[in-house]
Amino acid sequence: MLYQVRDTQSKQLDEQVMGRVRRNPRLLDFDTLPEKAQDLAMTAWVWGVKPEAMKKTRQVKLWESQQTDIRQHVRVTTTRLTNLTERADFDVSGVVESKPVPPVSTSIFKLWNKLQQCPNDVQTLCYQYANGDVQRWWRFMEMADEVRRKYDNYICDYDESMEVDKTVSFPLVSSYVETDQSERIHSWVWCRKDGSGHKFTFDSEAEREWASVLMDCEDDMAVVSDDDLFDDKERCLWGKNFPTSSEIKYEYYADGIHSSYPDFIMKDKAGRIHVFEVKSVNKASGQNIDPEEYNQKIGKLKDCYLHCSKKLRNHIFYLPILKDDWQIFRYEDGEEDQISEKSFKESLKKAAGIS
Numbered sequence: 589m590l591y592q593v594r595d596t597q598s599k600q601l602d603e604q605v606m607g608r609v610r611r612n613p614r615l616l617d618f619d620t621l622p623e624k625a626q627d628l629a630m631t632a633w634v635w636g637v638k639p640e641a642m643k644k645t646r647q648v649k650l651w652e653s654q655q656t657d658i659r660q661h662v663r664v665t666t667t668r669l670t671n672l673t674e675r676a677d678f679d680v681s682g683v684v685e686s687k688p689v690p691p692v693s694t695s696i697f698k699l700w701n702k703l704q705q706c707p708n709d710v711q712t713l714c715y716q717y718a719n720g721d722v723q724r725w726w727r728f729m730e731m732a733d734e735v736r737r738k739y740d741n742y743i744c745d746y747d748e749s750m751e752v753d754k755t756v757s758f759p760l761v762s763s764y765v766e767t768d769q770s771e772r773i774h775s776w777v778w779c780r781k782d783g784s785g786h787k788f789t790f791d792s793e794a795e796r797e798w799a800s801v802l803m804d805c806e807d808d809m810a811v812v813s814d815d816d817l818f819d820d821k822e823r824c825l826w827g828k829n830f831p832t833s834s835e836i837k838y839e840y841y842a843d844g845i846h847s848s849y850p851d852f853i854m855k856d857k858a859g860r861i862h863v864f865e866v867k868s869v870n871k872a873s874g875q876n877i878d879p880e881e882y883n884q885k886i887g888k889l890k891d892c893y894l895h896c897s898k899k900l901r902n903h904i905f906y907l908p909i910l911k912d913d914w915q916i917f918r919y920e921d922g923e924e925d926q927i928s929e930k931s932f933k934e935s936l937k938k939a940a941g942i943s
Contacts (some may be wrong), residue, residue, distance in 0.1 A: 592636035600846070602912040605633055635785060640875040644766040647781035648788075648830065650758060654823055657812040658777050662825050662855050664863070665900050669746075669839045671709045672739050673716070680713050683738060684731045699729040707844050710739050743841045746895035754835070758853070762830035764789065769789060769796040777827035788828070794868035794910040795828075795851055801914070801929060802826055802852060802864075808936035810855040826854035840892035848889060850905075857940035861903045863896075865889055868910040890917060890924070898922035906932075 591608040610632045650658050672678055718725035743749050769790045790796040811822040829836050829850050837847040853866040893905035897919040905919040912927045
């Protein structure tokens, strides 16, 4: 049973916590249990986290007559972090055996607790090194802090650990959870699957306001023509990166490897891909976010997108941060600039050849 008091504001963390409490407590002898006991062992109770299914979800899809064109023209390249276990040149034995065995051993329970606090990559290294031998497992754990230091130094050095992953596009179908932050949008890549109008909602006020900024820039975006006889409008090549079914994500490290799903993707008339991760430092009612923790996350994302821009030359990354007005951090070719909303719009016009 789990009673979660903290409002994490993180879907990923909620899923991780629920996954822990749902683990099978009788994995080794599960098949020997009677059916009733099996049902009981696999039943979990969670309070405090409201399931997404209880919220109203809207499905969206790419415009029928333009699905192929949209996916062909909007090609977004992603990045990933290579785990230390993937590096053939990492000598885990050399690190573990670089110092003599301590004369007094640490409690196996303390070592086990330490192992649980290590990233999955370090845990994998532990079991690979031990290879079923308890003494080798103990020796690794006595040196776990040194292995962890090597791991952190490597994974945080994005010049070494970050690599280009794959080129993807918007999914054909996605969904979002309805909120009170709504905007009517007619000309982007999405339409409501139920055909009921052009109203879309966003996770925050900042996202909704940035969507309005991008709508003002539609004259400078690449477009695809609609061949449908009943709708002769052009569609601008931009849209919300709804996380459901999306492959558009970038890995970064913050006490473990996480994926950042940017909020918006746009292609301009010069053929460049623009990637936006929208944040706000304005105090919102009903939110329970640790300001220091939130600012640390923004710093991690800045570092991630700076290095992404080094790897992906035709992509421009942005962190628009709402603090009364927009403070926009732009990352291009491994360089960071802080620009205004006006400067952002002017740069698009210049690229599109509009004076």
